[in-house]
Amino acid sequence: MPRREVAWIVDRPEGADAVIQGERGSFSEAASFATLGRGARILPAATFDSALDALALGRARHAVLPVENTLTGSIGPVVDLLKERGVRIIAEHKLHVRHCLMALPGVDFGALTKVASHPQALAQCARFLAQHRLLAEAVHDTAGAARTLASTKVRDRGVIAPARAAKVWGLRILKRDVQDDPENWTRFFVLVRESPTVTTSVASKRRTGVDSWKTTILFGTKHAPGALSLVLNEFAAAGLNLLKIESRPTRGRPWEYWFWLDVETGPPEGDPRLERVLGAVRPRSTFVKVLGTYRPG
Amino acid sequence: MPRREVAWIVDRPEGADAVIQGERGSFSEAASFATLGRGARILPAATFDSALDALALGRARHAVLPVENTLTGSIGPVVDLLKERGVRIIAEHKLHVRHCLMALPGVDFGALTKVASHPQALAQCARFLAQHRLLAEAVHDTAGAARTLASTKVRDRGVIAPARAAKVWGLRILKRDVQDDPENWTRFFVLVRESPTVTTSVASKRRTGVDSWKTTILFGTKHAPGALSLVLNEFAAAGLNLLKIESRPTRGRPWEYWFWLDVETGPPEGDPRLERVLGAVRPRSTFVKVLGTYRPG
Numbered sequence: 001m002p003r004r005e006v007a008w009i010v011d012r013p014e015g016a017d018a019v020i021q022g023e024r025g026s027f028s029e030a031a032s033f034a035t036l037g038r039g040a041r042i043l044p045a046a047t048f049d050s051a052l053d054a055l056a057l058g059r060a061r062h063a064v065l066p067v068e069n070t071l072t073g074s075i076g077p078v079v080d081l082l083k084e085r086g087v088r089i090i091a092e093h094k095l096h097v098r099h100c101l102m103a104l105p106g107v108d109f110g111a112l113t114k115v116a117s118h119p120q121a122l123a124q125c126a127r128f129l130a131q132h133r134l135l136a137e138a139v140h141d142t143a144g145a146a147r148t149l150a151s152t153k154v155r156d157r158g159v160i161a162p163a164r165a166a167k168v169w170g171l172r173i174l175k176r177d178v179q180d181d182p183e184n185w186t187r188f189f190v191l192v193r194e195s196p197t198v199t200t201s202v203a204s205k206r207r208t209g210v211d212s213w214k215t216t217i218l219f220g221t222k223h224a225p226g227a228l229s230l231v232l233n234e235f236a237a238a239g240l241n242l243l244k245i246e247s248r249p250t251r252g253r254p255w256e257y258w259f260w261l262d263v264e265t266g267p268p269e270g271d272p273r274l275e276r277v278l279g280a281v282r283p284r285s286t287f288v289k290v291l292g293t294y295r296p297g
Numbered sequence: 298m299p300r301r302e303v304a305w306i307v308d309r310p311e312g313a314d315a316v317i318q319g320e321r322g323s324f325s326e327a328a329s330f331a332t333l334g335r336g337a338r339i340l341p342a343a344t345f346d347s348a349l350d351a352l353a354l355g356r357a358r359h360a361v362l363p364v365e366n367t368l369t370g371s372i373g374p375v376v377d378l379l380k381e382r383g384v385r386i387i388a389e390h391k392l393h394v395r396h397c398l399m400a401l402p403g404v405d406f407g408a409l410t411k412v413a414s415h416p417q418a419l420a421q422c423a424r425f426l427a428q429h430r431l432l433a434e435a436v437h438d439t440a441g442a443a444r445t446l447a448s449t450k451v452r453d454r455g456v457i458a459p460a461r462a463a464k465v466w467g468l469r470i471l472k473r474d475v476q477d478d479p480e481n482w483t484r485f486f487v488l489v490r491e492s493p494t495v496t497t498s499v500a501s502k503r504r505t506g507v508d509s510w511k512t513t514i515l516f517g518t519k520h521a522p523g524a525l526s527l528v529l530n531e532f533a534a535a536g537l538n539l540l541k542i543e544s545r546p547t548r549g550r551p552w553e554y555w556f557w558l559d560v561e562t563g564p565p566e567g568d569p570r571l572e573r574v575l576g577a578v579r580p581r582s583t584f585v586k587v588l589g590t591y592r593p594g
Contacts, residue, residue, distance in 0.1 A: 070551040073373045138435050185551045229533040236526040246544050254367040254482045
C-alpha cells in the first residue's frame with residue numbers, strides 16, 4: 001500500500017542513470033542493469049509516482065518501470081501513469097522472474113513461520129507458502145522486505161525476493177525458484193522525459209536481422225457506438241498488426257475506457273502507414289498519445 | 298493475500314441464494330441484494346476460488362463476483378476464473394462504491410492511528426488517509442476487517458468498509474464517503490453453473506424501452522500476425538458494436554494473450570449476426586467461450 005506521504009527518494013549524487021520503484025536488489029534494478037549496463041547508477045523510489053517525479057526533476061535520466069507480467073497481466077497504476085505523465089518509451093525489457101526464499105544468515109528453513117514480500121510476489125508463490133504452512137506478510141516491495149529483515153533481524157522471518165537482494169542486503173538464500181509457475185516474466189519500459197530532442201540511444205541487445213519495431217499508442221474513444229471498432233479498423237486497413245490491446249477505465253467518467261495499443265511498425269524516424277492511421281484516428285478520439293517506437297525486447 | 302489453505306466456507310443451511318467473496322456487509326453482499334432481492338441468503342467465502350467451488354458444489358445457486366472497477370480497471374483474478382470455470386453470466390450490476398470509516402462504539406476519530414481494509418479500498422482512500430496521518434493496514438476484505446475489529450476490540454483501530462458492515466458487525470460510522478474520487482463504481486457479474494438448461498430468471502430492475510443486450514465472449518487468438526485484427530474485423534463487419542476489450546495473459550505461454558469482449562447483441566435466444574461472427578472466429582481462435590447474454594446493468 002504505497003502512500004504519497006511516505007514516499008522517499010534516497011539522497012544520492014545527482015544524475016542517476018535510472019530511477020526505479022523499490023529498493024536496490026529488486027527486479028527493477030535487474031531490468032535497469034540489463035538495459036542500461038551493469039554500471040548503471042540506481043536511484044530507488046518508494047512509489048511509481050515518486051519515481052516519475054524524480055525523472056521529471058532530472059534526478060535520473062531514465063525511469064525503469066514494470067508494465068505487465070505474464071501471470072497477472074498489466075500493472076494498472078503504471079499504465080495509468082504512462083497516460084498522465086510526460087514520458088517517452090525508448091526500450092522494453094522482458095525479465096524472467098525467479099523468486100528466492102531468503103532469511104538471516106544462520107537461520108534454517110524449519111525455523112521460519114512468516115514470509116514477507118510484495119503482494120504480487122506472495123501470490124506467485126502461494127502454493128509454495130501453503131505447502132510449507134508459511135504465513136504471508138504483504139509489504140511494499142520485494143527487495144525492501146530484504147532490507148527491512150536485514151535491519152530488524154527477526155529470526156523466524158523469511159523474505160521472497162530476487163537472488164540479488166540477498167547479496168545486496170546480506171541475507172542467505174534458503175531456496176531458489178519458489179514461484180509456482182516457471183513461466184513468470186515481467187515486461188519493463190525504459191522511459192525518458194518527453195522532449196522534442198529525446199535521445200533514443202539505448203542499445204538493443206537482441207538485434208535480429210529483421211527490421212522490426214514496436215510502437216506504443218494510447219488513445220481515448222469518443223463515447224459513441226462503434227467508436228472503438230472504427231479506430232481498430234483503421235489499423236487493420238493500413239496493415240499494421242496489433243500486438244496488444246488493453247482497456248483502462250477513464251477517471252471521472254464511469255464505463256468509458258481508453259486504450260493501450262502495441263503495434264508492429266517501422267522505425268522511429270516515421271512510418272508513413274502509422275502517420276496516415278493517426279491522422280484518421282485523431283478526429284475520432286478524445287486524445288492520442290504516441291509513447292514511443294522501440295525494438296521488441 | 299488469500300491462500301487456498303485458509304479458505305473457509307462458513308456452515309450455513311444448504312442452498313444459499315448467492316455465494317460471495319468476503320464477509321457479510323460487503324459490497325458483494327449489497328450487489329447480491331440488488332440483483333437477487335433483499336431476502337437473498339448469502340454464503341460468504343474467503344476467496345474467489347472457493348466462492349466458485351461453492352457454486353460448483355451446488356451450495357449456492359448464484360455467485361456474485363466483482364469484475365471491474367471504474368478507478369482501478371478489471372479484477373484480473375476474477376476475469377481469469379471466468380475463463381477457467383464452468384460458469385454463465387445471467388446479469389450484471391453496477392454498484393456505487395461508497396467507503397465509510399468506522400470504529401468500535403465510543404471511539405472518536407482522533408483516537409485512531411491505523412485503518413484496516415482491502416488493499417483496493419485503502420488505495421481508493423489514500424488521500425484521506427494521508428491527510429489524517431492514518432496508517433493503512435491491508436487485509437483480505439473490507440467487511441472482514443469490520444468483523445475482525447468487532448472481535449479483537451482494538452481501540453485505536455479504524456476500518457474502511459461499506460456502511461452496512463457497521464450495522465452487521467456492531468461498529469460505529471465516524472465518516473462517510475471517505476473515498477478520494479466520488480465516481481467509484483464496481484461492476485458485478487451474477488453467475489450460475491454452466492448447464493444446458495440454465496435459468497435466466499434474474500429480473501432486470503432497469504428495463505428500458507430499447508431491447509438492448511450485452512454478450513460477454515472470451516477468445517484466444519492463434520499466435521500469428523494479424524490474428525487479433527482479423528477477429529475484430531469480423532465483429533465490425535457484422536455491425537456488432539464492441540463495448541469493451543481487455544487482454545489477459547495466457548498461462549504458460551509468455552506474451553500470448555486471450556481476450557474478453559463485451560458486445561452489443563440481440564437477446565439470449567440467439568442473434569444471427571453473432572452466430573455468423575462466431576462461426577468465422579472459431580477456426581482462427583485457440584478457444585471461444587460465450588459467457589452469457591444479459592441486460593446492461
